[in-house]
Amino acid sequence: MKSSITACPLDCYDACGIVYDDGKLKAFKDGHTNGFLCPHINHYDAHARIEKARYKGQEISMDEALAKLKEILDANLKSETLCYRSSGNFALMQGVTEHVFAQMGTYVTEGSLCDGAGEAGIIEGRGSNKNMPLSEIAKSEVIVFWGRNPHVTSSHLLPLIKDKTVIVIDPVKTKIAKMADLHIQIKPHTDIFLAMLLYRFLHIEDSCDDAFLKEFASEHEDYYELTQTIRIKAILEDIGMTLGQIGDFLHLVVGKKTAIVCGVGMQKYRDGADVMRAIDAFAVGLGLFGKKGCGVAYLGNSKEAIKMPFDLSKAKKVSKVDTPFDEFKTVFIQGANPLSQMPDSNRVRDSIEHVENVVYFGLYENETSEIADLVIPAKTFLEKDDIRTSYSHNGMMLMHQQQESDIGISEYDLAVFLAKEYDIALKSEAEYLEHFKNHAVVKIDGSFEVEKREAIPYQEGFDTDDGEFVFLEEFEVPQKVEENEFYLITVKSPKSLNSQFYREENVYLHSALGYKEGELVKLISNVGEVELPVKLNDDLREDCVLIYSGTKGVNNLTTSKHSYEGKSAICQENFVRIEKVN
Missing domain, CATH: 3.40.228.10 (Dimethylsulfoxide Reductase, domain 2)
Structure with a gap:
């Protein structure tokens, strides 16, 4: 098997180049990767994936799964259907399924859980x-x-x-x-x-x-x-x-x-x-x-200077932060785990219980796949063609298919099925890939870089009407914790990528608070509670509670209110109380 260059699809700043060599993933030593990969991608094949489609808990073939998907979609009005797609895979072709749903007339989501x-x-x-x-x-x-x-x-x-x-x-x-x-x-x-x-x-x-x-x-x-x-x-x-x-x-x-x-x-x-x-x-x-x-x-726009061929502009939209799942009869979820990663998990759980048909399309088992009526396994980034851009550098990386697999279906192939069934125009995969590549220029070293992106942004001034920076004119005084309350910090874990891979199971507290290692405590916020064992960590401030993103139950504690601008989740604006569990 020949070695070939591809790129990491995971949602992180780095967007690493990868060499697929004799069935193994290795770092692409040229460019910013500097010869090493993060633990998530370095041990990518160690994580069990969903291999078989299933409906109501029973294994079915992929053909049966696609037929069942059509049956489910046909049973409802398009206005009763929601496509909820995550940003966990940052390759550009991932949006093709959402594009098809939008053309069908279903709802899609807007806003951000992150940035x-x-x-x-x-x-x-x-x-x-x-x-x-x-x-x-x-x-x-x-x-x-x-x-x-x-x-x-x-x-x-x-x-x-x-x-x-x-x-x-x-x-x-x-x-x-x-x-x-x-x-x-x-x-x-x-x-x-x-x-x-x-x-x-x-x-x-x-x-x-x-x-x-x-x-x-x-x-x-x-x-x-x-x-x-x-x-x-x-x-x-x-x-x-x-x-x-x-x-x-x-x-x-x-x-x-x-x-x-x-x-x-x-x-x-x-x-x-x-x-x-x-x-x-x-x-x-x-x-x-x-x-x-x-x-x-910060996080740049990974699609900056790229005209996307996928159109969501006419689609009806609901918020990704406080999605009203109970207003829909069918919810198609792509590569997301809203039962864990959306704020206010209790509200999400209560809302999604009213959905007649939950369809999960993704790679890994999680809280959402467990409750889904129809589960459709996806292909990994090694099993399909795609293109990756980044929000931390200007590179465009080609992701050539590295291996054949009978497991799962790609986003494009699923979109082709839906487009054919619902008479929606769709270009060939090769045409879409070529469209993206046409937004790049080849550098002297042979690498691709997105054309019309500035290596040093704002050299000619800012992109405001007059070219000047617009300062704040007022600000809000944040609310402070009250006595016996703590700031909740939900940072990224070194072991997981949100709710993918190895997930944390503890709450981290400063030893000065008097709790013992391994002691079970209840964390209580204004919207919910969760019980977790204690890990002591004196690298924290004494007024802070740290629970890693992806820890089961952490979003029981977080509010589903939006930021004032940006329609973003506000997972750090939560105060918690601590009680010992007898």
Whole structure:
């Protein structure tokens, strides 16, 4: 068997190139992968997949499953059918099934369980969401990890930090925080205050990039006045930092090529868009945009500069955050696990129980596949052709089929079946793949890169009407925990990708709270509760409770309210109480 290059399909920042060699996955040593793969993809074949279709618990053939799918869809009005697709597989062809459902006249979803508030804030301030690519982070002198834990979520950043100054802002003393030149162990939901204070002191110390502000941010004085409404001493105490740390921070970044690398946790609040805008405003004060080795890295739009051939514009939509499943008779779920990953799991469970037919189309068993009436196994990324783009770099990676398999059906082949049955026009798979490839240019080394993406975004100014940055004009004071309440932190696990692969089973608490290792406790929020055994972790703040994303029951605790902008889940805006279980 020949070796061939493909790409990882998983939803993470890195979007790694992969060599499939004699049945094994190896790292593509050229480019940003740097010769190693994350544990998820490195042990991809160790995770049991769904191999047989089933209906009402009984195994059936794929032909029978497709016939049953048509029977189910024919039994309802299209307005009584919902297609709920996740973003867990980031290859571009994954949207073809949702496209067909949209053309059929069913409902689809909109919004985000992850990053929508931050993106909304970026667009409001800059006019577009153009990310700082990895190639520019590599040129920086200082890296600020703001709520990003690269050892878990973006390990291929780690070789880029060698010999650089590292600053970490995180309520958890992560591995990168322990290595950092400066760690600010911030209280959750105070990031907006820190960002505004940093801008204020940048101005006080006359350290702003005045030429940049004059050309691209003429309203900066008004924003400075807004930052003056913050009471410095009280806010510093609330954040959990000192005035000296503000000075240390500015000393490390002023006049240096600085990359502010943001995670998604700091924007999982109702005002998450404002948090991101405040961080961007600090970067504007430093003049970090449009320059080599400088900028703010968040989640770029993986489809930036690509005209998608799949059309959802005319489809009727419901929110992905608080989907009213009980308003539909049939729900088709692609590659998602809403019973675990959607907020307010009790509401989701009660709502989906009223659905007459739940169809699950995916690779792995989970809470949602367990309750599904019809289960249709999917093909893995090694068993089909696809194309991958990234939200952390500008590469376009071709994913050629690596192996034949009788298991499952691809998204495109399922779409072909539906298109034929419901008389919907669909191009050939080769035409769609060629359409995507036509958005790329070939670099000197032979790799593909998305055409019309800027290597250094915003060199000619921002993408607003006047080319200037739009500052915040007001902000909301976040609610604080009351006595005997704790901030809930739901971060990514090093062992799982949300509810895929090896899932955590514990709640992590600081030892000062007096609980014992392994002790069973009940966590209670305003929307639900869950019982979990305790793991002690003194890398946490004492006012925080950490439960990894994907832990069974964690979303019993999270509200299904939306962010103010971006239609995003706000999983960090939840307070919990702790009770011992007798």
